[in-house]
Amino acid sequence: MAAVRASTIKDDAQPTRTVCLALKIADTERHHAMARAGGDGNQDYIPARSFTVLGYEWQIDYDPDGHHPNHVERYVKLRVPSRVLRPMAEVAAVCPRFRQGDSKEVPLVSRAVLEASGHLGRDGNCFVQCKMELSCGERAGLPPRDLGQDLGDLLRSQNGADVTFVVGAASFRAHRLLLTARSPVFAAELAGSLTDETHRIKDMDADTFRALLLFIYTDTLPPQLEHMDRWLGTWKEDQEAVSMARRLLDAADRYGVERLKVICEKKACVSVGVGTVAADLVLAERRGYRKLKARCIEFLVASPADLHAVAAAGGFKLLEASCPSVLTQIVTAVAARNCQLLGLGRR
Structure with missing residues (x-):
């Protein structure tokens, strides 16, 4: 289970708000062992508890051993169920599947790179920060302020x-x-x-x-x-x-x-x-x-x-x-x- 801490940052000069999510990732070794045994970690996401930010219900699932659509190696992935998102440019550039209307998966980093980075603790935990910008106008189904x-x-x-x-x-x-x-x-x-x-x-x-x-x-x-x-x-x-x-x-x-x-x-x-x-x-x-x-x-x-x-x-x-x-x-x-x-x- 991934623990979630959500906070909202409001900038009065901009028609957007930024939501920062800190996820404490646990149980990674279980998924890594599953991959070594021939199991498909891509089908076994770890669900996070749902939470409410800016009036929306959010949930982010985590897969420590998923497949990248363009690579053979294992990837750490996130999934945002039941949400239509427009990705930031840097995300869209490396993740072709993460487009408006298809927000199922977001590959973050390969398992090999993560394990070599030193960011993975002895207990298999690491932290991921997700940053999302929501148009205030979209909350009420309105066009952006102009x-x-x-x-x-x-x-x-x-x-x-x-x-x-x-x-x-x-x-x-x-x-x-x-x-x-x-x-x-x-x-x-x-x-x-x-x-x-x-x-x-x-x-x-x-x-x-x-x-x-x-x-x-x-x-x-x-x-x-x-x-x-x-x-x-x-x-x-x-x-x-x-x-x-x-x-x-x-x-x-x-x-x-x-x-x-x-x-x-x-x-x-x-x-x-x-x-x-x-x-x-x-x-x-x-x-x-x-x-x-x-x-x-x-x-x-x-x-x-x-x-x-x-x-x-x-x-x-x-x-x-x-x-x-x-x-x-x-x-x-x-x-x-x-x-x-x-x-x-x-x-």
Whole structure:
């Protein structure tokens, strides 16, 4: 019998929930002996007790010596009875039979690989974690939520737009009702203004304003920021993302879009480097971005080589001219770090 522990993780930003199942696998030696004696372990699943998650009845059966459809060797397999599932891409790639409408079996790993891995305990037990994502809409037989997509289409189509913003040489049509609901600054600026009035935005580029509108309408980031911390693109694309994170942080702060502000400050923190740290400190000190300021000082204190590189590039001159008090904080932090290292060296 496989013992099951189920837990639910809810992400309010996504229309899905993740269910994590930890199965304690027992009785594997019985099945292994059965296979050696010529029995077919594939026909003898070990049933797990049923359990309820997200209003659904679930059961996962376990076979420690099943057949893989494309291999001769024995495989550890799972079976999910009476459920129609769409497998994750990595599962579908290695298990052709596990398709929508046919969720009978999921080969996990060959017995030989499992026994050589060291994950099988002396008592023949091991643990398997199953991760399933359920669409919240599917629970009620409804299609997925698409409010963000619909509002994005509304922004792109400009249907019913009643206010125009001019940013440099570009113009943007938008909907004052949605802007005032999402931004207290827009609410104040647009209060009492005439329909179809034009507003000129200063000290902001068109790409940044476009990204700001996208987030206000859809709660999503532009592509270059969406996976900025992974950085799989070219160096040029990385630099564009670094710049956009800081410009969009400034725009979010300016218009009071707090969620976007928090997200962009985190993006700025993960991209602090020799080329940005001085300007980041000036920005953080002037705007009160405490997390970004702390990250910049941490970056400078952590590496003497980076500290010298910033000084050689004129970063400290910028700080001296713009916010000299920050220089004092950096010197204090570096001194404290050196004292800590010297103290450890004496022990």
